[in-house]
Amino acid sequence: GAKWAYDGPDGEHNWSSSFPFCGGAFQSPIDFQTQLLRYDPNLPPIQVQNYNLSTNEQLTLSNNGHSVQLSLPSHMYISSLPHRYSAAQLHFHWGSSNLLTGSEHTVNGKRFAGEMHIVHFNSDKYPNISMAVDKYDGLAVLGVFIEIGEFNPAFDKFFKFMNGIKYRDQKIQVPAFNIRALLPARMDEYYRYDGSLTTPPCYPSVLWTVFRRPVTISQKQFLALATALYASYIQESATVPLHGNYRKPQLADNRVVLVSFKD
Numbered sequence: 001g002a003k004w005a006y007d008g009p010d011g012e013h014n015w016s017s018s019f020p021f022c023g024g025a026f027q028s029p030i031d032f033q034t035q036l037l038r039y040d041p042n043l044p045p046i047q048v049q050n051y052n053l054s055t056n057e058q059l060t061l062s063n064n065g066h067s068v069q070l071s072l073p074s075h076m077y078i079s080s081l082p083h084r085y086s087a088a089q090l091h092f093h094w095g096s097s098n099l100l101t102g103s104e105h106t107v108n109g110k111r112f113a114g115e116m117h118i119v120h121f122n123s124d125k126y127p128n129i130s131m132a133v134d135k136y137d138g139l140a141v142l143g144v145f146i147e148i149g150e151f152n153p154a155f156d157k158f159f160k161f162m163n164g165i166k167y168r169d170q171k172i173q174v175p176a177f178n179i180r181a182l183l184p185a186r187m188d189e190y191y192r193y194d195g196s197l198t199t200p201p202c203y204p205s206v207l208w209t210v211f212r213r214p215v216t217i218s219q220k221q222f223l224a225l226a227t228a229l230y231a232s233y234i235q236e237s238a239t240v241p242l243h244g245n246y247r248k249p250q251l252a253d254n255r256v257v258l259v260s261f262k263d
């Protein structure tokens with residue numbers, strides 16, 4: 001498809017010329033401003049099944065030129081939503097080595113160091129993710145804010161392999177591990193709203209769940225994420241660092257953001 005980037009002539013202000021939905025409604029990410037929030041006591045804690053993968057399984061870790069992504073088996077799923085949403089992949093958005101703020105969603109303008117997205121598709125209604133990706137009830141993405149702090153052993157289960165995918169379209173197999181360990185302890189506190197893919201083609205097909213509590217990784221782990229990868233191919237003479245891969249907040253219009261917490 002058409003190429004896009006996070007800055008320069010193919011940057012987000014021009015996405016809509018090749019990807020019309022990017023200029024449409026229900027776009028993500030957004031800023032979770034206090035006045036947009038509405039407490040909903042009926043929002044249940046998020047429940048996931050089969051996230052504790054066995055180390056016998058292997059996952060594909062890849063550099064798609066815009067992010068680092070980990071493939072996930074579809075027997076992992078979210079069980080607390082109206083339909084079963086089966087896992088497809090997880091990936092990250094981050095800033096750069098000197099701009100330690102690269103989350104997509106923000107809270108009253110506060111941007112976190114990074115953000116992880118675990119992408120799921122409605123497997124009750126659609127046979128695979130390609131059929132689900134552009135449907136209004138097709139996708140559910142779990143968003144996790146990342147802060148710099150304590151070392152996080154769970155992230156190192158695949159961070160340590162990133163030197164094998166430095167260049168665009170490189171991929172390697174890594175041993176599976178407990179994906180639940182990447183999520184915050186409390187999954188009962190989260191923001192919930194209807195939005196879109198935050199990258200082209202920006203389909204308004206995502207039920208967003210962004211956890212209130214961030215997870216932490218160490219400064220060293222964050223720098224590994226922010227400096228290890230290139231957006232360019234290995235054969236290209238000019239390397240292009242892969243960083244700052246976050247879309248700026250979009251207009252909420254008259255969308256309400258539901259929250260599962262009171263204070």
Ligand SMILES: NS(=O)(=O)c1cc(-c2ccccc2)cc(-c2ccccc2)c1
Nearest residue numbers: 066067117119129133141196197198199
């Ligand atoms: N940020 S996101 O969660 O909205 C997102 C979802 C999906 C996605 C993936 C599979 C099926 C359906 C949607 C892909 C990307 C993506 C990120 C970097 C480069 C290219 C694509 C990003």
Ligand SMILES: [Zn+2]
Nearest residue numbers: 091093117198
């Ligand atoms: Zn994402």
